[in-house]
Amino acid sequence: xxxxxxxxxxxxxxxxxxxxxxxxxxxxxxxxxxxxxxxxxxxxxxxxxxxxxxxxxxxxxxxxxxxxxxxxxxxxxxxxxxxxxxxxxxxxxxxxxxxxxxxxxxxxxxxxxxxxxxxxxxxxxxxxxxxxxxxxxxxxxxxxxxxxxxxxxxxxxxxxxxxxxxxxxxxxxxxxxxxxxxxxxxxxxxxxxxxxxxxxxxxxxxxxxxxxxxxxxxxxxxxxxxxxxxxxxxxxxxxxxxxxxxxxxxxxxxxxxxxxxxxxxxxxxxxxxxxxxxxxxxxxxxxxxxxxxxxxxxxxxxxxxxxxxxxxxxxxxxxxxxxxxxxxxxxxxxxxxxxxxxxxxxxxxxxxxxxxxxxxxxxxxxxxxxxxxxxxxxxxxxxxxxxxxxxxxxxxxxxxxxxxxxxxxxxxxxxxxxxxxxxxxxxxxxxxxxxxxxxxxxxxxxxxxxxxxxxxxxxxxxxxxxxxxxxxxxxxxxxxxxxxxxxxxxxxxxxxxxxxxxxxxxxxxxxxxxxxxxxxxxxxxxxxxxxxxxxxxxxxxxxxxxxxxxx
Numbered sequence: 001x002x003x004x005x006x007x008x009x010x011x012x013x014x015x016x017x018x019x020x021x022x023x024x025x026x027x028x029x030x031x032x033x034x035x036x037x038x039x040x041x042x043x044x045x046x047x048x049x050x051x052x053x054x055x056x057x058x059x060x061x062x063x064x065x066x067x068x069x070x071x072x073x074x075x076x077x078x079x080x081x082x083x084x085x086x087x088x089x090x091x092x093x094x095x096x097x098x099x100x101x102x103x104x105x106x107x108x109x110x111x112x113x114x115x116x117x118x119x120x121x122x123x124x125x126x127x128x129x130x131x132x133x134x135x136x137x138x139x140x141x142x143x144x145x146x147x148x149x150x151x152x153x154x155x156x157x158x159x160x161x162x163x164x165x166x167x168x169x170x171x172x173x174x175x176x177x178x179x180x181x182x183x184x185x186x187x188x189x190x191x192x193x194x195x196x197x198x199x200x201x202x203x204x205x206x207x208x209x210x211x212x213x214x215x216x217x218x219x220x221x222x223x224x225x226x227x228x229x230x231x232x233x234x235x236x237x238x239x240x241x242x243x244x245x246x247x248x249x250x251x252x253x254x255x256x257x258x259x260x261x262x263x264x265x266x267x268x269x270x271x272x273x274x275x276x277x278x279x280x281x282x283x284x285x286x287x288x289x290x291x292x293x294x295x296x297x298x299x300x301x302x303x304x305x306x307x308x309x310x311x312x313x314x315x316x317x318x319x320x321x322x323x324x325x326x327x328x329x330x331x332x333x334x335x336x337x338x339x340x341x342x343x344x345x346x347x348x349x350x351x352x353x354x355x356x357x358x359x360x361x362x363x364x365x366x367x368x369x370x371x372x373x374x375x376x377x378x379x380x381x382x383x384x385x386x387x388x389x390x391x392x393x394x395x396x397x398x399x400x401x402x403x404x405x406x407x408x409x410x411x412x413x414x415x416x417x418x419x420x421x422x423x424x425x426x427x428x429x430x431x432x433x434x435x436x437x438x439x440x441x442x443x444x445x446x447x448x449x450x451x452x453x454x455x456x457x458x459x460x461x462x463x464x465x466x467x468x469x470x471x472x473x474x475x476x477x478x479x480x481x482x483x484x485x486x487x488x489x490x491x492x493x494x495x496x497x498x499x500x501x502x503x504x505x506x507x508x509x510x511x512x513x514x515x516x517x518x519x520x521x522x523x524x525x526x527x528x529x530x531x532x533x534x535x536x537x538x539x540x541x542x543x544x545x546x547x548x549x550x551x
Contacts, residue, residue, distance in 0.1 A: 103212050104219065110204045116230060117203035118223065120196040120212040128168075128201030132175075135168035138473030141516035142481045146176040154488050156181030159232040161244040163187050163224060163254035164275075165466055166194040166211045169476035171202055176484055178207070182246075187227040189250040189276075191215045192443065192459055193466035224257050228265060246491065247272045248483060252279025259286065267293050271490030273483060275299040277396040280502070287502050295498035297486040299479075302505035303551055304513045306342045309479040314346035314418055316472050317465035318392060319354055325444045325458055325468045326414060331355035334388040336381060339395035340367040343418055347392055348376055359384060381405055390414045392464075393424040403429035411453045416464040425461035443467045474520070481513045507543035 100120075108122045109115040136143055149155075155177060162177075164170050166188045177184055186202065188194045188211035195213070202209045208230055210223035232242050243265045249255050252274060258266045271294050274280055280300050286292045299305050319330060335356045337348045344360065348371070351358045359377045362368040368378045381401070385391065386408045393400045396419045403426055406415070417424050430437075436448040440456075448454040459467035486505060490498065518525065533540045545551075 114206050116208045118210045119199040119203050122200050122203055124197035125200040125204035128197035131168040131198055132171045132201055135172050135473045139172050139477035140520055142172055142176055142477045144516060145481055145484060146179050150179040153181035155491055158182040158246050158491050159242060159244045160184045160246045160248055161227050161254060162248045163189045164250040165190055166199050168195060168198050169473050171198050173480035173483060183232045185227045185230055187211055187223040189253060190463060190466060191220050192462045224254055228258050228262055243268060245270050246487060248487060249274050249279050251276045252282040256282055269294045272296040273299055273486045275305060283502050292500045294500060295490060296502040297490055298502050298504050299482055299486050302482055303510045304478050304482045307551055309475055310342035311346040313471050313475040314343045315350045317469055318347045318418055319350045321464045321468035322414060326456055333390055335390040336384060336388050338393045338400050340371045344394035347394055347418055385409055392416050392418055394418045395424060398423035399426050400424045402426045406455060409455050412456060414456045416458040417461050418464055422462050427461040478513060478517060485509045507545060507547055511542045
């Protein structure tokens with residue numbers, strides 16, 4: 001019996017117009033629809049996706065063929081240690097060849113002769129550029145900001161060292177900062193999350209980037225050192241080499257390294273932007289000790305970061321990371337989510353929505369009662385760890401899952417971390433002679449106990465969403481726009497506005513970031529009347545909430 005043919009997909013609709021960015025960031029109003037061609041959509045997305053995959057397969061085959069012809073042996077990873085999923089998404093970016101030569105031992109240069117970088121393979125740059133272009137389509141507000149601020153050159157004179165995840169989405173931010181007048185040097189904040197092809201594309205465009213996937217701990221600190229110690233050539237008569245004057249950090253490793261090992265450079269910093277809870281803790285400690293050289297913008301606790309990036313990015317990526325890595329059916333599984341902050345809330349909602357039975361561990365009674373009223377059981381991990389199917393950590397703390405917990409886990413229990421700190425799972429305690437590690441796929445290991453049990457460990461306890469799958473570009477657009485505005489705020493603010501302390505993001509800028517993204521949903525804000533604004537004692541254009549308001 002012949003099946004009927006599926007009719008072809010209709011062509012995509014006419015592009016929606018996108019408003020121009022307001023003239024002043026301070027007096028910014030939510031944009032309204034108007035005639036503009038600023039925004040582009042990906043048409044025929046399926047064809048583009050297949051083209052990207054095909055390009056990647058050609059690149060991988062070319063690289064494999066070159067390695068065979070030069071060495072006489074196939075140096076690519078064996079079939080048994082690779083996943084069919086590893087050629088899809090950011091987690092499988094030609095970055096999984098663990099047995100290749102360390103990039104530090106290879107001299108590379110771009111087509112323009114630029115060589116101040118260290119990436120896996122500069123030859124992957126074309127594929128990386130296409131990934132960045134696709135990410136730009138899902139980051140409309142950041143692209144609007146780039147077009148507006150590239151004319152004003154708001155960061156002209158800024159020399160920024162950046163330590164963040166090197167992905168297609170962060171590359172859009174990095175190039176936006178460059179378009180705004182800044183000069184940047186970049187390294188990775190995580191040894192597993194770098195997309196090698198994206199790092200190659202940044203290097204090809206003339207950006208000093210030091211990062212590759214699955215680097216060692218020693219390589220990680222070397223990359224940070226190279227990023228900080230490298231000079232920015234000042235543009236002008238007789239180029240003058242100068243060090244950085246701003247830091248954009250994710251986790252505080254760069255800030256800590258500079259303060260500890262290069263205090264003379266740290267003293268010249270005029271502004272720091274930090275987006276992670278671990279980094280914020282370190283910066284508060286420096287502030288209490290009176291060792292901060294400059295004001296710090298705490299982006300981690302900004303509304304747009306906590307309510308969008310932490311919650312929605314986690315919600316959309318945790319189940320995808322587990323399914324891609326393990327091929328596991330999640331419906332009906334017993335899941336423990338350790339921590340019920342914004343990340344934990346997103347993970348718990350994702351598991352519940354897919355049919356899992358979800359339990360939560362918490363130390364904070366306020367978060368615990370929130371979990372209870374959402375229908376989740378609040379338990380202690382030691383009471384349930386022996387029979388649950390999946391354990392996910394989302395606390396930002398250390399030793400949340402200990403060797404004692406892992407000794408009690410059932411066979412095939414999946415263990416993943418969604419908090420920034422890799423110390424949440426005590427992976428070091430698993431490096432003992434009685435346990436056997438078996439690599440199943442990239443970022444998937446079975447750790448075998450002598451009694452025949454094994455647990456499934458994702459990303460060696462690192463970030464599961466960045467290592468095992470990708471993060472939604474639109475959510476990262478919200479956070480990246482916040483980063484850009486925070487850097488601009490610290491750079492152009494008069495010296496009297498901020499002291500050497502840690503500050504929350506101004507509410508006005510948070511609201512502006514949100515307003516830029518509303519047009520994607522064709523949302524229309526209701527404006528306050530003069531009488532209404534007077535009644536609640538707020539300006540008609542915002543900010544609409546007090547700085548301490550909790551959404």
